[in-house]
Amino acid sequence: MPDSVMTLDMLPVGKNARIVAVDWASLVEEEALRLRALGVDVGSKLSVSHRGVFGGADPLALRVGRMTVALRRAHARAMQVKLLENGLESGQ
């Protein structure tokens, strides 16, 4: 289902998704390291819990595992996520 795959910045608030691909090369090396250290990596299950201030779209707060991690839309754009239905992979 190709319409269930999108970049992370397009993921609606509150929807569960899994990261399927990350364009690490488009990120600064330290930032890529930091993201991976915080558990934002291929295979991670996450949801967007908060987004933006005063109507803007930046930054994003992600729920990853038991943590909340803040990042910018520019980072989110480098990540492909797959929408999960009721927390399960679609098609399972």
Added chain:
Amino acid sequence: MSRWHKAALVGNPNAGKSALFNALTGARQKIANYPGVTVERRGGRMILPNGAPIELTDLPGSYGLQATSPDEEVTRKVILGELAGEPAPDVLVIVLDASNLEQHLVFAQEVIALGKPTVVALNMIDLAERDGLVLDPKALSNALGVPVIPTVAVRRRGLTELGEAIAQAEGHAGDAPHPRARLDLAERRMEAHAIADGVIISESAKHRLHSRMDDFLLHPWLGPVFLLGLLFVVFQAVFAWAAPLQDGLEGFVGLISDAVKGAMAPGLLRDFLTDGVMAGVGAVVVFLPQIIILFFFILVLEATGYMARAAFLMDRMMAGVGLSGRSFIPLLSSFACAVPGIMATRSITDPKDRLTTILIAPLMTCSARLPVYAVIIAAFIPNRPVGMVGLQGLVLFGLYVFGIVGAMVVALILRRSVTKGAASGFIMEMPKYQLPRLRDLGLGLFQRGWIFLRRAGTIILQVNIVLWLLLNFPQAQKGQDQVDASFAGHIANGLAVALKPIGFNRDIALALIPSMMAREVAVSSLATTYAVAAGDDDTTAHQLSAQLQKHWSLPTALAFLAWFVFAPQCISTIAVTRRETNGWKWPGFMLAYLFALAYVFAGITYWSAVALGF
């Protein structure tokens, strides 16, 4: 034993390491720097249950041995024994957040794989229980192959057991390490999930409170409004709550001064003690309550986990001037003091970002400006109500805003010129909300208050003694003004020529020279100057406010306030900038641009006020 054995606390940020460190060492702490780098080193003595002392260090929070910041670099080097002058710890104490094992076990496995004697503190186990998690520490110990002690630092739970485990691990210090497979990051993360699954016995509803608080505090509209309101309350409180305490301290200093006057014969020594020492140091010490209150709020915001939310809310705005939300925490700390603020920039990974933040940190209104602002505002701004708040509080708030706006404009210009570079990112963990621990708060406030008093007792006292000497020699002839006759007067008269165009008089020039050491010295210098000038007959000699009203016009007072929004008159800030930037280039740049802005804005203020007929 040639030296004390050493243990170090390691773990992710927000594992509760510092609270555990405080609980284990009590007040036996020493805060210093690691040799050669500017990362703060927190060390202390811990007495093990067997009576032997051990030196415990609290290493900077780290996500992995592959460092992405100067902080993490220090942790890595200390653990591996690569930092010159810092012997490797004999025992590593890994601190885990019991309610976030999947994350914290990733770094823990990396540390355990080093094969050093290791003990795990399964910390904040009470918060995990509150979140509905039931854990099996034995299963964790089996999976990791090292002892695991459940702890609650704040309730001192598990501290004895942890001490015993450290003593036991220390006994095995010479043993051959257990061979363990070294896994890569992805493998460690999978393993962390597997271990956590085996350790978590049961799990019920969780995190509801936190996400509800975030729904309000990170709300796109309500969140920023709440933050602004909070900051306003903080700055009003700094002024209003401190007032009665300050009056008390002022009265106390006056009593001592009167007692000395009564007990000693008139003469140079008596004048030295009352005018030089007490008028000077006393004028600064009375600001201790305000500094304590400001640090109280900053420590509470940090301890509760709100500071990271504030960074999130401010990121958009900071991005507008080329910085990130990460710069917000150092800048907010700079409201207390630019020195810890500049040191806190270490957590900013991007070097250009960090440099910009360092350069604008002195524009945040630090607590040392409060004495200056407070004295001038009290003397020249009437205390009448404007709506819900007082005019004095409003002027103070305006000065804070002036500094912030100035900093933002400067950052914008710097990011397009001297610190030009790629736009910086913002990646940050939002810690769990927690109630601040009274003991840790008290300890933090005591440490900050002590630093301030030590400064008042050393630098400020010395500067005032020198100033008093320069003011009193050579002694005036009959009919001649003492200040005019003195060495200090001659120097100030020269400087006053340059400062005259911006409305500053000779007395201000005189106060500005010694206050290069620290801004609050300006207040004590003015107090000393007017006490010397007035002599013993003047009953208002020790009321600085009355003296200022007598000698200064309103435009001069306003220009003086504008000057101190910018003027980088703090030797500690210059020193810490030199250390953090490894050279004189950037502190030199900082001095030049801030003095230029101070001169220009004091001038604009003075001439505008004169033109408006104030």
